[in-house]
């Protein structure tokens with residue numbers, strides 16, 4: 001009898017990353033994520049989470065190892081198929097909210113009229129009609145971030161890389177954007193890799209949570225989150241969710257202590 005493996009998504013093998021002259025950011029990192037999975041990464045500050053995201057996006061290189069997405073090698077080669085949502089999205093200040101989304105679609109090769117149409121649909125779907133023609137400087141931080149998230153999701157990347165995208169937002173904006181991302185993932189089944197410092201957020205969103213050690217970052221453990229894919233139906237105070245969050249929190253507390261000791265040793 002043969003067992004079929006899930007299709008390969010992000011594959012990271014024996015990855016080493018050293019920043020000059022000798023900062024070992026990642027040490028022999030191995031990670032295999034099935035295509036279409038929503039994965040969160042959590043670990044103490046400085047353990048290499050952002051470095052791993054940048055390498056997966058193709059905007060950072062590495063010294064040793066192999067990284068691929070859906071079988072395509074990634075070694076410092078960015079692609080619109082792999083997009084990053086940063087904590088502070090940078091919209092083009094000279095373009096309106098809607099034009100920012102349309103621009104991303106045009107850059108992907110979608111004809112202008114079609115790009116405008118799709119950008120409008122995103123604006124309407126998110127209930128942002130009142131802000132469509134506003135410029136970034138005229139928008140609140142939460143609305144700017146929302147437009148930035150729309151800009152990435154509208155171009156339908158196969159791998160959405162999120163670097164603490166909601167951490168600077170107030171609770172309402174954060175919850176609303178979490179649900180937008182969850183719905184995108186649920187409907188499109190694209191792969192999402194989500195870096196956060198917030199354990200509850202990681203457990204609420206992801207199907208699996210990758211726990212990283214203090215620097216040099218290695219993968220310590222991968223925790224399954226056996227909750228329904230329709231995650232917005234799950235109460236944030238459900239006992240199962242809180243149990244998993246407690247488990248992850250304990251791990252992080254240990255690794256944060258190690259990271260603090262390392263900082264003391266290095267005299268930071």
Ligand SMILES: Nc1ncnc2c1ncn2[C@@H]1O[C@H](COP(=O)(O)OP(=O)(O)OP(=O)(O)O)[C@@H](O)[C@H]1O
Nearest residue numbers: 019020023025044045046047048049050051052215
């Ligand atoms: N361009 C760089 N040059 C030199 N060192 C760097 C560079 N970028 C990151 N580092 C170092 O590499 C290590 C990993 O950094 P990285 O930003 O990937 O960690 P992180 O886990 O994302 O941290 P945080 O949670 O604080 O954002 C840190 O010690 C950091 O100081």
